[in-house]
Amino acid sequence: MPSAPIYLSPPDVGPAEEVAVLRALRSGWATPFGPEVDAFEQEVSQRVGVPYALALNSGTAALHLGLLCCGVRPADVVLVPTVTFVATANAVLYSGATPVFVDCDPATGNVDVELLGEVVADLRRAGRRIGAVMPVDMFGSCVDYDPLLALCREAELPVVEDSAEALGSTYRGRHAGSFGDAGVFSFSHNKMITTTGGGMLLSHDADLIARARHRANQARIPAQHHEHDQMGFNYRLSNVLAAIGRAQLSRLDEMTARRRRLREHYSKLFASVDGVEVLAENDPGSNCWLTVIVVDPQLTGWHAADLARHLAQADIETRPAWKPMHRQPLFAAAEARLTGAADQLFARGLTLPSGSSLDERQIDRLTGEIHGFVDQHA
Incomplete structure (x- = not known):
């Protein structure tokens, strides 16, 4: 009999996830919101040390909302590592902005911070508006954040941290996802933990997460009928999938x-x-x-x-x-x-x-x- 295939990074699920799914289904909350979503947000927030979190249906959705809620707008440029998954750059396009790619540090695959500084200076001299910088923690190794954050603070640039691959990673004792104005995790099928598909947006700014939550729910405002005050998105995470995420996070x-x-x-x-x-x-x-x-x-x-x-x-x-x-x-x-x-x-x-x-x-x-x-x- 031939041996079974060995895959790159398959989901690691078992009895704990089965119990969690049954718990969520039997609760009656087979919805895109509910107590499992609330608890998952709180548990990820506590794990990473960032006070506010929003569970979403993909890491890409989290990147998109992070950019929008950091003020990125059409005609902006956003600095993106050229070594990344396409979702990072696509989120820039969703926002109407234009990605400018920056090469990597050959020792880590992460963005070359010194080169990034040169690009920022050149774009500023050319009179172009930089909407945000998007570092990516490649393969689970954090970017060299001390010089990157110093650069962005001096240039007054928001940082949307793509930590899709880096849940549980640290940089000088601090968790990935905690460095930017917004931080993002992915819970796709092959990530550190999976909800089969999902993501999380985190921030130290309560207002940023509140605005992102509003837009993730089709920008619906309280009313007996459907009332919407801006363009929103259907980006919410299912309560059942959040239960899987909680079981995964515990492991x-x-x-x-x-x-x-x-x-x-x-x-x-x-x-x-x-x-x-x-x-x-x-x-x-x-x-x-x-x-x-x-x-x-x-x-x-x-x-x-x-x-x-x-x-x-x-x-x-x-x-x-x-x-x-x-x-x-x-x-x-x-x-x-x-x-x-x-x-x-x-x-x-x-x-x-x-x-x-x-x-x-x-x-x-x-x-x-x-x-x-x-x-x-x-």
């Missing part, structure tokens, strides 16, 4: 620990392979959402794509590091400040199976396939 530490052990396993596995590095290997605050190796083919004699093909033949899923936004057809004509680091990460990076649900047999199988490939190319 976050154990799931993070398993991902971290898997990253440490990869580090040992490749330690003797000249030309292979684990991205952000020494970041103690990372939640280790996904482990990315960076392959120098001049030293290894093989490319990241060669290992990917070998693993695919064994029904093991991998993925290149994020394709930069400036290389996407949608943004082919977009403005970007580049150093070549993102292009090199895409060419040389490979994301390996990193899910917390991987069992020992799967890890042994994965290890054996990698050993076999490396030995074959030694």
Whole structure:
């Protein structure tokens, strides 16, 4: 019998989530609001150390509302890392603004903060209005926030922090999602915790969350009939899905620990392979959402794509590091400040199976396939 596929980061759900779903259904609140939503918001807020939170149906919705409620408007530019998922840049388009992409730090994949400062200065000299800066905590490692926040404070720029991949991560003892004027998490199927689809907007500003909550509910105002005072959106999270999120959140530490052990396993596995590095290997605050190796083919004699093909033949899923936004057809004509680091990460990076649900047999199988490939190319 063929072995079951090994996926990159599958959902890690079980009895606790089943109990939570039944609890929500039996409560009678099969609605896009309810006590599970309220409790989920409070529990994430307490976990991250940010006083106000709004549960939504996607991380993308949270990014969109974060930008709008930070004052981004049409004709603005918003600074976005070129290494990110497309949702970050799409949220800028939803707001009517224009993304300007900034290259990455090759050691982490996060935005190059020094380069970001140069872009801010150049745009200001050109008389262009910057609506916001959107740092992204890539693969679970936080951006270098001290210099980034200092830069944004001096330039009086709001920060919408895309921590979609970074729930549970920290930077100098402070949680991801707590640094910006608005912070965002994703609870998509492959994230640290899942609600099968969902997101959260957080802020230290109660008014910002109140305005976002209003717009997430179709901008409906109190009345016996349907009354709306501005353009709103159907962005609410289901009470049943929030119950799943609560069960997942209660297991976050154990799931993070398993991902971290898997990253440490990869580090040992490749330690003797000249030309292979684990991205952000020494970041103690990372939640280790996904482990990315960076392959120098001049030293290894093989490319990241060669290992990917070998693993695919064994029904093991991998993925290149994020394709930069400036290389996407949608943004082919977009403005970007580049150093070549993102292009090199895409060419040389490979994301390996990193899910917390991987069992020992799967890890042994994965290890054996990698050993076999490396030995074959030694």
